[in-house]
Amino acid sequence: MHFAGAVRRAEILPIMHVSRNVVITGTALIILLLAWGAWSLMPQRIIETAPPPAVTHDGDLLRIRAGGPLDGQLMVEPVTETLSPHQVALPAQVITSPGQSVDIHSPVVGRVANLYVQTGQHVQKGDVLAILYSGDLAQAWSDDRKAQAALTLARQAYRRAVGVLNVGGNAVKDMQSAKNDLEQAQAEATRAHLRLQALGTDGNAGYQPLVAPVSGIVTSVSTGVGQNVTDMTAALMNVSNLDTVWVQASLPESLLPMLGTTMTLDAAFPSQHCNGPVTSQDGTIHMDTRRLNLYLRCNNLQGTLRPGQFTTATLNITQQSQPLLPKTALLMDNDQVSVFVETAPNAYRRRFITISYEEGESVRVLSGLKAGERIITHGAILLNDY
Structure with missing residues (x-):
């Protein structure tokens, strides 16, 4: 019996050993499967190489990479000149x-008797605008008549003195005195007559006309019938052509x-x-x-x-021929203005320029550029920080 039990134990031991190996192997496979599943569920990291830079420096030259982010963003145009005037x-x-605008003043002191115009009325040169009663004008007419009478008397006295001298009944000094009186009378008569002419009278003593000196429109009237004119420096009306x-x-x-x-x-x-x-x-x-x-x-x-x-x-x-640039081509740096000039395809160099007048959306260039050179007209700001 002891032998039989030993035999059964000997048979059972290999079986148990095989079963343990199977369990270990299965467990290992399960762990590997779980690890693979967990790894497959994790986001995959893609290692990428850094792209070449969009802009590279070659001294003071900026080179744009073909196909890069800036390729196609820059508009390049030739510089043009203009002869158009600055506006x-x-x-x-x-x-x-x-x-052609004349203020009408009264040449004498008086009172407005008649007023023939109103504001906005068209008048012709020589038209009577108003009439004044004036004692000054009456005095001027009186002075003229007295001067003419004195001139007539002085002329007669001079002729008489010459006749008496010719027959030897008068002294030379009497003839000379008569001649002096005649010349003074002539001067006074001339003065009185010119005074009347300056007043522009029409022959009616005491009535002073105000006459339009030019053809045009009465733009203002500051008087009326019955007004006393005491200030000859005050404008009574205005006529403008x-x-x-x-x-x-x-x-x-x-x-x-x-x-x-x-x-x-x-x-x-x-x-x-x-x-x-x-x-x-x-x-x-x-x-x-x-x-x-x-x-x-x-x-x-x-x-x-x-x-x-x-x-x-x-x-x-009028201006001389000058380059004309759009404002979008300009880069401002404090008091300096610059543009990017194309030296070769996709190669640009910054150049400082001097500008003058603005012409709408463009500016005139005094120095730094000439016609025909190609510059970046739109998108230059994208290169400003390189």
């Missing part, structure tokens, strides 16, 4: 032509250096357009506005333009 917009207004008017454009003091010898002005109004060479300009700057006034003569035969009317005038200043 400056200026505030402007219509004014009366010099010498508006067949030709001037456009006055005000140029700021800061723009004086750009003035040239050849300039034109354009002024647009709802009813017409005025343009032509600058007619005149002030010799001094106005102290209150710090501006210099430029003038353009403009025909106004239809009477559509009125003094005081405002507009914007364009001053055209």
